[in-house]
Amino acid sequence: MKNKETLEGREKVFITDFQDNLQSVNRDLNELERLSNLVGRPSESHPLHNSGLLSLDPVQDKTPLYSQLLQAYKWSNKLQYHAGLASSLLNQQSLKRSANQMGASAKRRPKVQPSTLVLPPQYVDDVISRIGRMFPDMTIELFRPNGTSAVLLVTLGKVLKAIVVMRSLFIDRTIVRAFNENLYAEDGKLDIWSKSNYQVFQKVTDHATTALLHYQLPQMPDVVVRSFMTWLRSFIKLFQTPCQRCGKYLQDGLPPTWRDFRTLEAFHDSCRQ
Amino acid sequence: MGVTCVCQVPVAEGKSVQQTVDILHRKLEQLGAVKQGNFCVDCETYHAAGSNTSGQPPKFLYVMHNTETPLSCLALFEGGPYLTADGNFDVLMVKLKSHFQNAKGHKVESRGSRYQYCDFLIKVGTVTMSSSARGISVEVEYCPCVVPGDCWNLMKEFMQSFLGPSIPELPSVYTTKPEGLYVPVDSTDTMTQYLELFGKVRxxxxxxxxxxxxxxxxxxxxxxxxxxxxxxxxxxxxxxxxxxxxxxxxxxxxxxxxxxxxxxxxxx
Structure with missing residues (x-):
C-alpha cells in the first residue's frame, strides 16, 4: 500500500516536473518567435548585397572585416572610374606608336609587318629635304652616325639647335639646346644625350617631347615630321613673344616656353591651362 | 656668353653707396636669386706718348681685366681697334713705357657680388676710383640668347623687377652692330659697356x-x-x-x- 502511494507520488512529481519543463520550452519558443518577428527581414537592397550583413557583426574590434571591405570597395570603384577616363582619353589621341595594332590576335601578330619602319633611307632623305625647303629660317642637316637611323640637326634662326633622333620616319627622341651651346661630345660625335645647361631649353625639350607624343599618325609618318617641324619653328620668337594669357615676358625667370599644338600661341608653362 | 647690359644705378636718396648696394642685394634675394661669389672688372688707362706734340688731344689706351675671363685681358684703343690678350699683357705694357704711359690715379674698378637667377647672371658692383666709391654698376646677362634685339624686352622686364622704373635703353654697342649678333667667344661688348660706364663716372x-x-x-x-x-x-x-x-x-x-x-x- 505504502509502496503504491510512493509510486503515485513519484509519478506526480515527475509529471509536474515534466509539465514545468515543457512550459518553459514553450515559453522560450514563444519568446524566440516574438524576437524573431522583431528582427524582420534583412533588406535586399544593401549596396554590398549579402556581404553588407557583416556590418551586423557586433564584435567590430576583433574582426574589422566590414570597414576593410568598404575601403576596398571604394578603392576599386575609383580605379574603375579612372580607368574609364583614361581609356576614353587614350582612344581620342590614338597613341599607337607601334605598328602592331591592339586588336591583332596573338596568332596574327608575327605576320603583321611594321611597314612604316622599313622605309628606304633614300625616301627618308627626300622627305626631310622637302621639309627643310619648306622653312627658310630653319636648316636641317641629316646624319647617319649609327647604321640606317637618321639623326637630324635642326638649327632654328639664331635661337636654338635641336637634335632629332629618328627611327625610319618616326621621331624617337629630341633634345633642344641654345644656339651658342656645344652640340658635339669630346670625341667629336654628336652629343644626343646630355641636356642643355639653360633652364629655358630644358623646358623646351620637355615640351618638344610632349609634342612628339601629341603628333601621331602611324599611317602618314611624313605628316607627323612636318607638323612637328612646324611646331618647332614657332620657337623662332622664343624670346620675343610675351605670354598670350598674362601678357608678360617672364614668369619665374623663364619666357613663355609652351606653344599650343594647334594655334602655336605662346604661353608660360603655368598659364597654358 | 649671352646678351649683356651694363648700367649705372643712381644712389638712393639719403643713402650711401654701400646702403644702396645692400638694398639691391636684398631685392635680388627676395626675387629668388642665389649668390655665387664675387666679381671684379678693372680698367687701367695709358696715354699714347708723342701724340701731344702734334697738337691733337691725347689718345688713350685702356687695358681691362674681368674675373669672368681670368686668363685673358682686353686692350681697347679709344674709338679704335681692340685686342684680347693673355693675362700678362700688363708686363708688356711696362716694356712699352716709351710709347704708352700709365696714367696713375686713373685706375677704375667695379667690384661686388655675382648672383644667378634662372638663366640670368646679375653682378652688382661698386665703382671705385682712387680708393673711394663713386657709383654703382649693375650688369645683367641673359645667357641662353645671342641676339640682343630678340631678348631686350625680356631683359627690360627683368631689370624692372629689381631696379624699378629707371632702366636703361638698349646699349649702344648693340644698336651700332648691323646684324646684331653677339660675339660669343670674347666679352668685348660687355667690356665696352663697362668702359663707357667708367667714363661716365669719371x-x-x-x-x-x-x-x-x-x-x-x-x-x-x-x-x-x-x-x-x-x-x-x-x-x-x-x-x-x-x-x-x-x-x-x-x-x-x-x-x-x-x-x-x-x-x-x-x-x-
Missing part, C-alpha cells in the same frame, strides 16, 4: 670738382654754396647735384656758370 667726378672750383673762385662771399658743393662731391649723389644746379640757376647771378656746367638732365 666725367661726373670731374664736373663736380669743376663746380667746386668755379664756385670757390666766384662766390667767395657765399660760403654756404661752397659747403653744399663740397658735400655733393663727398657724397656723390645725383640728388645733391640737382639741388646744387637748381640753386645756382635760381640765384641767376652767374649766367656764365650755368653755361659752364650743363644741367644734369643732359649729362654728356
Amino acid at each position: 666725367k661726373q667726378q670731374l664736373r663736380s670738382e669743376r663746380v667746386v672750383f668755379v664756385l670757390r673762385k666766384h662766390l667767395t662771399g657765399t660760403v654756404a654754396w661752397v659747403w653744399v658743393a663740397q658735400q655733393c662731391v663727398q657724397k656723390r649723389t645725383e640728388v645733391a647735384m640737382l639741388t646744387l644746379f637748381s640753386g645756382i640757376k635760381a640765384s641767376s647771378r652767374l649766367f656764365s656758370l650755368t653755361s659752364l656746367c650743363p644741367a644734369p638732365g643732359h649729362a654728356s
Whole structure:
C-alpha cells in the first residue's frame, strides 16, 4: 500500500516536473518567435548585397572585416572610374606608336609587318629635304652616325639647335639646346644625350617631347615630321613673344616656353591651362 | 656668353653707396636669386706718348681685366681697334713705357657680388676710383640668347623687377652692330659697356670738382654754396647735384656758370 502511494507520488512529481519543463520550452519558443518577428527581414537592397550583413557583426574590434571591405570597395570603384577616363582619353589621341595594332590576335601578330619602319633611307632623305625647303629660317642637316637611323640637326634662326633622333620616319627622341651651346661630345660625335645647361631649353625639350607624343599618325609618318617641324619653328620668337594669357615676358625667370599644338600661341608653362 | 647690359644705378636718396648696394642685394634675394661669389672688372688707362706734340688731344689706351675671363685681358684703343690678350699683357705694357704711359690715379674698378637667377647672371658692383666709391654698376646677362634685339624686352622686364622704373635703353654697342649678333667667344661688348660706364663716372667726378672750383673762385662771399658743393662731391649723389644746379640757376647771378656746367638732365 505504502509502496503504491510512493509510486503515485513519484509519478506526480515527475509529471509536474515534466509539465514545468515543457512550459518553459514553450515559453522560450514563444519568446524566440516574438524576437524573431522583431528582427524582420534583412533588406535586399544593401549596396554590398549579402556581404553588407557583416556590418551586423557586433564584435567590430576583433574582426574589422566590414570597414576593410568598404575601403576596398571604394578603392576599386575609383580605379574603375579612372580607368574609364583614361581609356576614353587614350582612344581620342590614338597613341599607337607601334605598328602592331591592339586588336591583332596573338596568332596574327608575327605576320603583321611594321611597314612604316622599313622605309628606304633614300625616301627618308627626300622627305626631310622637302621639309627643310619648306622653312627658310630653319636648316636641317641629316646624319647617319649609327647604321640606317637618321639623326637630324635642326638649327632654328639664331635661337636654338635641336637634335632629332629618328627611327625610319618616326621621331624617337629630341633634345633642344641654345644656339651658342656645344652640340658635339669630346670625341667629336654628336652629343644626343646630355641636356642643355639653360633652364629655358630644358623646358623646351620637355615640351618638344610632349609634342612628339601629341603628333601621331602611324599611317602618314611624313605628316607627323612636318607638323612637328612646324611646331618647332614657332620657337623662332622664343624670346620675343610675351605670354598670350598674362601678357608678360617672364614668369619665374623663364619666357613663355609652351606653344599650343594647334594655334602655336605662346604661353608660360603655368598659364597654358 | 649671352646678351649683356651694363648700367649705372643712381644712389638712393639719403643713402650711401654701400646702403644702396645692400638694398639691391636684398631685392635680388627676395626675387629668388642665389649668390655665387664675387666679381671684379678693372680698367687701367695709358696715354699714347708723342701724340701731344702734334697738337691733337691725347689718345688713350685702356687695358681691362674681368674675373669672368681670368686668363685673358682686353686692350681697347679709344674709338679704335681692340685686342684680347693673355693675362700678362700688363708686363708688356711696362716694356712699352716709351710709347704708352700709365696714367696713375686713373685706375677704375667695379667690384661686388655675382648672383644667378634662372638663366640670368646679375653682378652688382661698386665703382671705385682712387680708393673711394663713386657709383654703382649693375650688369645683367641673359645667357641662353645671342641676339640682343630678340631678348631686350625680356631683359627690360627683368631689370624692372629689381631696379624699378629707371632702366636703361638698349646699349649702344648693340644698336651700332648691323646684324646684331653677339660675339660669343670674347666679352668685348660687355667690356665696352663697362668702359663707357667708367667714363661716365669719371666725367661726373670731374664736373663736380669743376663746380667746386668755379664756385670757390666766384662766390667767395657765399660760403654756404661752397659747403653744399663740397658735400655733393663727398657724397656723390645725383640728388645733391640737382639741388646744387637748381640753386645756382635760381640765384641767376652767374649766367656764365650755368653755361659752364650743363644741367644734369643732359649729362654728356
